[in-house]
Amino acid sequence: MRSSSPRRAPATLTVVLVILSLPVLSGCGSFTGDVQEGVTIPPASAGPVTDLGPGVRPLSFGPGDKSSPRVSPSGERVAFVLDGYVVDKPLYAQDFRPITTSDFGAEYAEWLTDEGLAISSPEVGTAGEAGTPTPSSLLGVRLDEGSQGASLNVQRLAKNVVAAGTAPGGGDIAAVVAAIPESGSAGGAAGGRLVVLQGSEKPIKVYMRDIEGTVTGLSISPDGSRAVLTSRRDTGGAKSRFDILNYRLSDGQVRHAARLPRGMEILGAPQWTQEGIYFVGGEADGAAEGSENPTTYTLYRVPEGSKAPEPVRGIGEDFVAASISVSPDGGRLAVVGRRNSGSPTNLYVLDLASDTLKAATTNESMEIKTNPRDLAWYPDGSSVVLVARGAFSGPEVYDAPAKALSAAFYSLYEVRVG
Amino acid sequence: MRGVVLWALLASIAFLATAAAFLLLASLGGGPESAPIPRADPSESQERSALSLKIPEDRLEELEREPGQRLTLDLENGGEEELADVNLALDVVSENTAQPRARSYRETLERLAPDETASVEFEIDLSPPVPASEPNPGIEPQYREILEARASASGGVSDVKTAVLAP
Secondary structure, three states, rough: OOOOOOOOHHHHHHHHHHHHHHHHHOOOOOOOOOOOOOOOOOOOOOOOOOOOOOOEEEOOOOOOOOOEEEEEOOOOOEEEEEEOOEEEEEEEEOOOEEEOOOOOOOEEEEEEOOOOEEEEEEEEOOOOOOOOOOEEEEEEEEEEEEOOOOEEEEEEEEEEEEEEEEOOOOOEEEEEEEEOOOOOOOOOOOOOEEEOOOOOOOOOOOOOOOOEEEEEEEEEEOOOEEEEEEEEEOOOHOOEEEEEEEEOOOOOEEEEEEEEEOOOOEEEEEEEEEEEEEEEEEEEEHHOOOOOOOOOOEEEOOOOOOOOOEEEEEHOOOOEEEEEEEOOOOEEEEEEEEEOOOOOOEEEEEEOOOOOEEEEOOOOOEEEEEOOOHHEEEOOEEEOOOOOOOOOOOOEEOOOOOHOOOOOOOEEEEEEEE | HHHHHHHHHHHHHHHHHHHHHHHHHEEEEEOOOOOOOOOOOOOOOOOOEEEEEEEOOHHHOOOOOOOOOOEEEEEEOOOOEEEEEEEEEEEEEEEEOOOOOOEEEEEEEEEEEEOOOEEEEEEOOOOOOOOOOOOOOEEEEEEEEEEEEEEEEEOEEEEEEEEOOOO
């Protein structure tokens, strides 16, 4: 028994073709699914060579002090702090969207696994003692796209936060160290506990073990299994002593990864890698304002199974390190620093397996920000984002409106390293 | 049964053909349709345009971070026809987008003859902002001052220049 006649096939085909062609005829021809807002940033190969060298392209334009860039876990958006408030935008679009009010006072923002943002908000009247971080709250912000337009869903994730970090590439896991003020103490943020945030609407995991000292840096390993943090004991200056702690997040087991010599300090957060824990360290005394012999910071490594930090040979003896960030695969380290004290600041990539350093930028005339938070990897490890601006002391005149300028102000730059 | 197979085959071909049409349209629409963002490069050579705005750097170097600063901008008609109603706008803003402190100044020239250059003087306020709290040079970013000048005339001719003053 036949279910249909062959003579009916052409008619059926015609009907099918007409139905399938309707979207095209009605003007819905775009199939990319990736509509960018506003002006699209051209690829580095199509644009002019920036002062940071070939293969580098600006990701942001216009006035403002930009900092703390973070690429979303999907690799589609970038969030950053602009003059104290948080904005985000499609990675390669020029226009951005403010997330917070302009007087927010944000220090940083980190992506959560659900593409929400954890934003630091300073806590009023809780300034820490000299040399201790000022506690802040972490606010979870999620953008809800509804039929009535977009709306922000904001909730407080944690308070009394003194350090926070995520896995490189972002999104895998976010962690904070919450300070626990001693009863009867007036301010200050000595001690704390590790907490882990897995999303703006997921429960917070709290590790009950108290951390002694002031936590000054925190990062998450690329696989999300460990938190590495720096704890400073004593009162600061030459009497300070830094410990590096290694938390296993699955069961909260803590291991003292290293204890630094007295008087030696760590800049930023130590980074867990496949070849051990890396950090930027130097003598604490020489960092004083106006010191004739400022501290020269260099890169150290604590090999697996050892508690003794050793200078990293692959960068060269004279290398001055400023900030580091481990790649999402754990095999490379982005390093902002100088070949020697007289050379310009550049971005380098250290291959950890071979211990070889390769310059990723060829900067001669730009100021590259050296704050540890001003360095971020793309989730796929193909690029690194840094913040830089043209260095000039006198006036400069440009043939474009201010909102189209990049080098005139601190801007985000993508540096291909893949 | 053959009819069913034939129908399914033809329907599949039709679907694939339509999908290919979609992809073709997408590739046509998804190309580099956006104009590249204007790149600021002071050394770039510019073609002689009908209306040209100039902010000489030596005049900028004389400016102080105080009120009552005098800045002269030059407007040149490089075309072959007289320009009428030449509007000149100068906006002074801080680089700090959270507190831009916008100050706007406007002037109009009734006409600008071919090959004529007119100088327009503005008295501008370049006083620094009053800090809300005691400034901390070690932490506070050093903001630059932005002078954005726009000139336009009837007929749609225009020019824009941005001067950035270091702190």
